[in-house]
Amino acid sequence: MKNATPVIEACNLVKRFGDITAVDSxxxxxxxxxxxxxxGPNGAGKTTTINMLTGxxxxxxxxxxxxxxxxxxxPKAAQHLLGVVPDESNLYPELSGFxxxxxxxxxxxxxxxxxxxxxxxxxxxxxxxxxxxRKFAGYSRGMKRKLxxxxxxxxxxxxxxxxxxxxxxxxxxxxxxxxxxxxxxxxGTTVFLTTHYIEEAERLCRRIAFIVRGRLxxxxxxxxxxxxxxxxxxxxxxMADGAGxxxxxxxxxxxxxxxxxxxxxxxxxxxxxPVRIGPLxxxxxxxxxxxxxxxxxxxxxxxxxxxxxGIAAAAMKQEQxxxxxxxxx
Amino acid sequence: xxxxxAFWSILVKDMRAYYLKPPNISWGLIFPLAWTxxxxxxxxxxxxxxxxxxxxxxxxxxxxxxxxxxxxxxTFEKKNRSFERLLLAPISLELLMLAKxxxxxxxxxxxxFVPVAMAVFFTDLSRVAWGAVVPxxxxxAVSSAFLxxxxxxxxxxxxxxxxxxxxxxFPMIFLCGLFFxxxxxxxxxRPLSYALPLTYGADILHRGFGGxxxxxxxxDFGMLLFFCATLFLISLRNIKRRWIV
Ligand SMILES: Nc1ncnc2c1ncn2[C@@H]1O[C@H](COP(=O)(O)OP(=O)(O)O)[C@@H](O)[C@H]1O
Ligand SMILES: [Mg+2]
Numbered sequence: 001m002k003n004a005t006p007v008i009e010a011c012n013l014v015k016r017f018g019d020i021t022a023v024d025s026x027x028x029x030x031x032x033x034x035x036x037x038x039x040g041p042n043g044a045g046k047t048t049t050i051n052m053l054t055g056x057x058x059x060x061x062x063x064x065x066x067x068x069x070x071x072x073x074x075p076k077a078a079q080h081l082l083g084v085v086p087d088e089s090n091l092y093p094e095l096s097g098f099x100x101x102x103x104x105x106x107x108x109x110x111x112x113x114x115x116x117x118x119x120x121x122x123x124x125x126x127x128x129x130x131x132x133x134r135k136f137a138g139y140s141r142g143m144k145r146k147l148x149x150x151x152x153x154x155x156x157x158x159x160x161x162x163x164x165x166x167x168x169x170x171x172x173x174x175x176x177x178x179x180x181x182x183x184x185x186x187x188g189t190t191v192f193l194t195t196h197y198i199e200e201a202e203r204l205c206r207r208i209a210f211i212v213r214g215r216l217x218x219x220x221x222x223x224x225x226x227x228x229x230x231x232x233x234x235x236x237x238x239m240a241d242g243a244g245x246x247x248x249x250x251x252x253x254x255x256x257x258x259x260x261x262x263x264x265x266x267x268x269x270x271x272x273x274p275v276r277i278g279p280l281x282x283x284x285x286x287x288x289x290x291x292x293x294x295x296x297x298x299x300x301x302x303x304x305x306x307x308x309x310g311i312a313a314a315a316m317k318q319e320q321x322x323x324x325x326x327x328x329x
Numbered sequence: 330x331x332x333x334x335a336f337w338s339i340l341v342k343d344m345r346a347y348y349l350k351p352p353n354i355s356w357g358l359i360f361p362l363a364w365t366x367x368x369x370x371x372x373x374x375x376x377x378x379x380x381x382x383x384x385x386x387x388x389x390x391x392x393x394x395x396x397x398x399x400x401x402x403x404t405f406e407k408k409n410r411s412f413e414r415l416l417l418a419p420i421s422l423e424l425l426m427l428a429k430x431x432x433x434x435x436x437x438x439x440x441x442f443v444p445v446a447m448a449v450f451f452t453d454l455s456r457v458a459w460g461a462v463v464p465x466x467x468x469x470a471v472s473s474a475f476l477x478x479x480x481x482x483x484x485x486x487x488x489x490x491x492x493x494x495x496x497x498x499f500p501m502i503f504l505c506g507l508f509f510x511x512x513x514x515x516x517x518x519r520p521l522s523y524a525l526p527l528t529y530g531a532d533i534l535h536r537g538f539g540g541x542x543x544x545x546x547x548x549d550f551g552m553l554l555f556f557c558a559t560l561f562l563i564s565l566r567n568i569k570r571r572w573i574v
Binding site for chain 1: 331332335337338339342346410413415416417418419422573574
């Protein structure tokens with residue numbers, strides 16, 4: 001970061017709901033112009049943290065400074081600098097897309113001409129121009145989410161909060177939204193993004209905080225998190241006619257390799273040193289199996305997440321998806 | 330200045346989205362009509378009785394119009410979470426709640442003049458003291474809107490808001506001296522009457538429409554202002570405590 005002044009400073013934030021400590025002594029800074037990711041499973045405390053930072057919830061302890069303004073006692077003091085995109089599309093169902101955007105602009109004091117011009121510009125940019133005069137209630141999920149994001153940035157906020165912006169929407173819209181977020185950030189907006197999609201955090205964010213059961217377990221740049229896995233080398237082998245019993249054989253013959261069966265047809269071979277593929281392929285084929293694919297795997301943020309939090313990434317995803325399906329908007 | 334842009338937009342949005350919808354307009358027209366008709370037939374009197382009924386009908390029209398609206402503009406928006414947008418906007422909670430109630434107040438005032446406009450065709454309104462009636466109508470609308478706000482922020486479902494409103498509204502029809510004087514109430518109930526803002530509003534209206542009032546007009550206005558301020562402050566405190574958790 002060229003400009004390394006913190007715009008969000010959260011210090012020892014605590015939020016309790018009865019017996020539950022939703023956010024437990026959380027401390028972090030977000031720098032001006034940064035795209036900061038808050039990654040964690042369902043119920044980790046991501047939304048509660050956003051609510052405290054934006055003035056929708058009062059912290060039980062701790063301090064918040066936004067752009068140098070102390071918001072701990074005066075939660076409204078910095079709201080003019082913030083744009084907030086909630087995890088649910090909460091615009092006005094009975095208003096059109098255009099009117100929704102104009103209204104949201106007006107809430108931040110934009111004059112009529114200015115907000116109308118911005119609304120048209122955003123509808124165009126988000127591919128919603130054709131739906132501008134239709135009621136929000138009739139929009140698809142993806143369209144709703146896009147309009148909700150547009151509503152969050154109509155006043156060109158300095159800091160944008162996005163709460164799980166791509167959860168529960170179609171792949172195409174999700175990709176467009178990720179691109180929009182990246183563009184916004186490139187344009188200078190500081191972005192605070194929560195997500196449970198590890199790949200999304202990896203692709204978009206510069207720095208990531210892992211939050212689990214209200215506690216921050218790690219904050220670091222994606223680069224240095226990934227470097228952590230550099231010592232490990234993983235190769236995936238796929239066998240056309242099944243991988244039964246192969247792992248045991250490989251572990252026996254190559255004691256320095258760890259082997260793991262990941263599906264009926266494939267195995268993962270892992271080592272501290274670079275894995276030599278040739279001897280392994282020959283070994284497998286000598287045992288009568290045919291190798292259809294052998295590929296070195298790039299270490300992923302998922303591996304880092306799993307090793308730090310002990311939470312299986314797949315389990316986390318399923319839990320979220322179930323929740324979204326059950327409590328639909 | 331930019332705060333007033335927000336204030337005005339909230340007011341206009343609510344009016345466009347909720348107040349000017351056909352169902353609400355018909356509610357505003359039909360309800361007062363039905364009440365006028367009912368009491369008119371019941372009293373079986375002539376045209377001069379109409380003038381005596383007018384204060385009660387005007388007061389009811391305001392009360393029901395404003396309180397019903399708040400259940401939509403506040404409770405419904407809280408429920409579908411669009412209210413969070415307003416709480417996130419850089420305007421003070423006071424101004425926000427004034428914007429949310431301003432539409433209901435205007436709606437209540439408009440409702441009040443529906444029975445008055447109809448009465449023009451049947452009776453002589455030349456002796457009505459408009460100087461007292463108009464400010465009374467406005468203050469009744471403000472206090473009813475704030476009562477509606479108080480109810481709206483105390484519940485979380487729209488149907489609860491309706492039920493809770495009726496818990497207040499229907500007794501008020503009989504307790505506030507709208508159609509028969511408070512002195513005719515059982516002595517036990519009378520203290521209740523004095524604890525309700527509409528009593529004081531109706532008292533001014535009775536005098537304004539040529540009848541007699543129980544209390545000095547200045548005291549009526551004073552009490553109405555007191556109820557307005559109290560209900561608004563309690564509602565604000567409840568929002569801060571319950572909604573910004
Ligand atoms: N208003 C509330 N009342 C009671 N408990 C809450 C409330 N909001 C959140 N919680 C609890 O706080 C924890 C964190 O929730 P949340 O911040 O929504 O998690 P996330 O957004 O990471 O999924 C959860 O256990 C949740 O049940
Ligand atoms: Mg959440």
